[in-house]
Amino acid sequence: MVNQSTSPGIVWWKWVGAILVLYSIIQGLLIQVPRLPILHETIRNLFFHVTMWFSMIAMMIASLVYGLIYLRTNDLLHDIRAKQYAYTGIFLGILGLATGSLWAKYTWGSWWVNDAKLNGASASLLVYLAYVILRGSMEDDHKRARVSAVYGIFSFTLMLVFLMILPRLTDSLHPGNGGNPGFGTYDLDSKMRTVFYPAVIGWILMAFWITDIRIRIEKLYIKSWES
Template sequence: MAKNWWKAVAVILVLFALIGGLLIDVPRLPILNETIRNLFYHVTMWFAMMILMTASVVYSIKYLRSGKELDDAKAKIAAEIGLFLGVLGIATGSIWAKFTWGAYWINDPKLNGAAVTILAYFAYMILRNSFDDEEKRAKISAVYNIFAYVLLIVFLMILPRMTDSLHPGNGGNPAFSQYDLDNTMRIIFYPAIIGWTLIGVWLGELKLRLHKLRIKKLEDEL
């Protein structure tokens, strides 16, 4: 039980973000107004996604060096959960865009880059199901995962900063940290990132247990 304290922390932090994010006073900025509360959900989910995708590519690199099936499984699981959070991030971002920009989606470099990134990781999942040979699947998937992560960095971190963009923090548009924000927002924002990340790790742990049980069952049947 003592080893699972972080799971309780994860639940508390996410509940704190979900509830506190709706109740605290927020700055009344032009256009954003009350929609700025989505900062606690949309942005924090994407931070957690990027952390998990980083973990995924690290395990893919480890697999290419070690050849251990468990490293490949961890890479896959981290990518799956990261993709789930990424889809949630796009959904909450689209709702935010509707209320601030007037449309669920606009032709914006950051938004288009996010879509390309999500599609790249969907392709990773499809690729994994395209091979019957486990070793071949693991090796090719690991190499592709590195490629997908490079796309993530390029389309989310680099290209949007090199052109005009409505998205905060890109194309000359100031990020939220540069606005005169109430410091109480940071009290919700940073714990939310930690909370979503820990929830992702927790889900990954559960999926890894199921994976190990399936492997053990197959071994027992042989």
């Protein structure tokens, strides 16, 4: 019997992801960075911290899309996908909070500050965790899939909208807002861009890879459980 493990090697986009992440780690630590007040060398954390949020939002969108597909098709496979994308999203969110917390300690002087972006990030993590609890509270497969898909779509959509409008509502300690040195407009020089953009793409691809492996593990688990 031919199964998936005989497929020829690793798919191309996984190679791309791994190479881009490796490149961003090595190059991110080696390149010349602009000397900015407050930030100094910690600016290199940009390549590791901000990329986590980009990949988390990618996971949120993927989970949302698979939730929608599940409601259309009623195929439990899509429910597994929606779930695993959400789980990877939680993992990335925690990493994002951890790297951000470390960065905040060395620039703003505190592990946690009251800031619009931090509130947005913790709200999205709370939504994810509520999603996990909701899944855990139901036994029946199809019911769980349907109810959590509905909650996922409802909450992730509101959360994405929230993340978009929130920065416009308040000042933030984050770059570009409230008199802090910003990256986006003038300080993210072309040299940093050559690392930052590949890092974003690389980490998003890595996140998809991690989720892919977890989905395959769960499929195998279900298969062994059924037979």
